[in-house]
Amino acid sequence: MPQLPRLAVFGLALWATLAIAQPDPLDSARWGDMRAQLFAADAKVEFDSRVSVIGPLTAEDAMNVPIAVDASALPDVAEVLVFADFNPIIKVLAFRPVAARAELAFRIKLQQSSPVRAAARTTDGVWHVGGTWVITTGGGCTVPSTGSASPEWQSRLNEVSGRIWSRPEGNRVRLRIIHPMDTGLAASIPAFYIEQLSITDGQQRVLMEIDAFEPVSENPLFTLDLPPNVTDLAAVQITGRDNNGNKVNAQVAR
Amino acid sequence: MKRLLAALALIAYLPLAQATGFDYRLAPRQIAANTWVLEGAQEDFSFANGGRIVNTAFVVTSAGVVVIDSGPSRQYGEQTVAAIARATDKPVVKVWITHHHPDHFLGNQAFATKALGALPRTITDIAAEGKAFNENMYRLVGDAMRDTEVVVPTEALAPGIVELGGHRFELLALDGHTAGDLAVFDHTTGVLFAGDLVFHDRTPTTPHATIARWLSSLDTLDALPIKQLVPGHGPVAADAGPIRQTRDYLKWLDGVLTQSAAAGLHMTEVMRLPLPKLFRQMAVIDAEFPRSVSHLYPAAEEAALKPGAH
Numbered sequence: 001m002p003q004l005p006r007l008a009v010f011g012l013a014l015w016a017t018l019a020i021a022q023p024d025p026l027d028s029a030r031w032g033d034m035r036a037q038l039f040a041a042d043a044k045v046e047f048d049s050r051v052s053v054i055g056p057l058t059a060e061d062a063m064n065v066p067i068a069v070d071a072s073a074l075p076d077v078a079e080v081l082v083f084a085d086f087n088p089i090i091k092v093l094a095f096r097p098v099a100a101r102a103e104l105a106f107r108i109k110l111q112q113s114s115p116v117r118a119a120a121r122t123t124d125g126v127w128h129v130g131g132t133w134v135i136t137t138g139g140g141c142t143v144p145s146t147g148s149a150s151p152e153w154q155s156r157l158n159e160v161s162g163r164i165w166s167r168p169e170g171n172r173v174r175l176r177i178i179h180p181m182d183t184g185l186a187a188s189i190p191a192f193y194i195e196q197l198s199i200t201d202g203q204q205r206v207l208m209e210i211d212a213f214e215p216v217s218e219n220p221l222f223t224l225d226l227p228p229n230v231t232d233l234a235a236v237q238i239t240g241r242d243n244n245g246n247k248v249n250a251q252v253a254r
Numbered sequence: 255m256k257r258l259l260a261a262l263a264l265i266a267y268l269p270l271a272q273a274t275g276f277d278y279r280l281a282p283r284q285i286a287a288n289t290w291v292l293e294g295a296q297e298d299f300s301f302a303n304g305g306r307i308v309n310t311a312f313v314v315t316s317a318g319v320v321v322i323d324s325g326p327s328r329q330y331g332e333q334t335v336a337a338i339a340r341a342t343d344k345p346v347v348k349v350w351i352t353h354h355h356p357d358h359f360l361g362n363q364a365f366a367t368k369a370l371g372a373l374p375r376t377i378t379d380i381a382a383e384g385k386a387f388n389e390n391m392y393r394l395v396g397d398a399m400r401d402t403e404v405v406v407p408t409e410a411l412a413p414g415i416v417e418l419g420g421h422r423f424e425l426l427a428l429d430g431h432t433a434g435d436l437a438v439f440d441h442t443t444g445v446l447f448a449g450d451l452v453f454h455d456r457t458p459t460t461p462h463a464t465i466a467r468w469l470s471s472l473d474t475l476d477a478l479p480i481k482q483l484v485p486g487h488g489p490v491a492a493d494a495g496p497i498r499q500t501r502d503y504l505k506w507l508d509g510v511l512t513q514s515a516a517a518g519l520h521m522t523e524v525m526r527l528p529l530p531k532l533f534r535q536m537a538v539i540d541a542e543f544p545r546s547v548s549h550l551y552p553a554a555e556e557a558a559l560k561p562g563a564h
Contacts, residue, residue, distance in 0.1 A: 174520070223520040
């Protein structure tokens with residue numbers, strides 16, 4: 001008889017724990033690991049429909065899966081971390097919107113079908129998580145880049161092309177950098193990828209900072225949107241470096 | 255004892271039950287003198303259709319049977335051979351493969367290797383990419399692929415006239431859907447076997463497409479005196495309508511990609527663009543349009559961006 005109350009207490013505690021923890025809307029077996037690996041134990045992490053990740057339902061090309069992240073419905077986004085639960089390299093990229101909208105579009109490599117998620121940290125320290133499943137036959141992370149088999153990238157490494165569009169809702173900037181973005185998971189081809197990028201306006205004001213990781217696709221192409229109050233954008237400057245110390249430094253005029 | 259016998263009988267029967275394999279239910283339909291078509295489903299690859307989404311055909315000449323495309327699997331090829339045997343006792347003398355996509359050549363095992371012919375570029379591409387295609391087909395259609403292996407055609411076909419058993423075939427060496435697209439026009443019957451240069455009421459696929467080249471190939475086909483047109487996918491037609499439909503779609507696709515890149519859209523936005531009503535009637539467009547964006551948009555984007563200054 002004295003055992004019953006103890007069982008009841010245990011049951012109540014278990015129920016409380018389960019009730020408090022939000023279930024993963026994407027129902028991924030890896031979510032618990034993601035929570036533990038990517039966020040501090042005491043961090044506040046919430047699933048939030050205001051963070052959207054749009055990808056194709058089925059990816060035609062596992063080496064170039066288009067992803068659009070939008071956390072602009074949240075106020076005061078300090079940083080956005082993008083990750084894929086089932087990739088051998090989980091982190092895809094992180095960006096700090098600074099003066100840009102909390103939105104970014106790019107392409108990624110997927111090794112198998114996986115949730116692709118964005119966690120947006122607002123200035124109050126809370127992480128807001130959104131995501132989507134992308135189905136793919138996979139293999140995107142363990143295939144050599146096309147660049148690694150061609151001498152072309154050596155002469156064009158870190159070459160930038162881009163363009164600025166005026167739109168009623170604010171300027172749009174697209175920037176493409178020639179880089180193999182090798183993951184290090186293809187035999188005898190070491191990891192070689194762009195790590196850090198900063199995009200500034202003509203007055204050296206930072207618009208956005210991007211930390212890229214191996215799963216970003218070869219020859220990365222970033223699409224960012226600026227709020228209407230960022231006017232007078234005659235040109236943008238992009239600076240940064242890859243993990244071998246090669247510098248990116250270019251200006252794209254309107 | 256009876257039960258034991260029954261169990262033994264069941265065990266003995268099991269391998270037989272498995273060996274029956276996938277039945278494509280091939281029912282050749284005669285569309286012109288000596289000319290039969292095996293029409294595929296207007297679908298994507300699935301376990302249910304066993305990869306039979308393609309049209310293949312055969313022409314019974316007095317010098318033997320000419321087969322156009324061998325289909326998606328060994329079993330499809332074997333069942334084609336059986337269907338031909340029901341129509342004629344003449345042997346298969348030529349198997350012409352229109353291009354290197356898996357649903358068109360993976361039935362090659364069912365035929366004599368020396369009968370298999372294709373354009374030189376198709377032979378090169380089957381040798382290079384065939385194995386990966388085959389593996390992917392196992393993932394897409396499953397057990398219907400059982401025992402299918404790549405057989406590379408041996409005869410390199412040259413464009414021109416082939417007189418065979420009372421039929422005057424013209425081989426046209428074209429490209430655009432892939433780097434090597436063979437079309438076969440039978441001047442005797444007026445039947446054009448267009449391969450995947452022509453789709454009909456089924457959205458064209460573009461994994462190896464060059465649209466400008468494809469449009470130019472369609473102009474070549476449109477100049478032929480066509481009485482019956484066998485598209486690579488979709489129903490047989492009695493006029494050149496499917497050529498115009500394929501051309502209209504490709505021109506629209508090219509235009510929408512160029513305009514989207516010039517307007518600065520990113521790939522996800524382009525994939526979600528609304529589709530014109532005219533093309534919404536084509537089968538599987540909701541799957542094929544985003545696939546085509548994936549294949550073709552990167553080049554359009556590159557062309558729309560300006561070089562940066564250092």
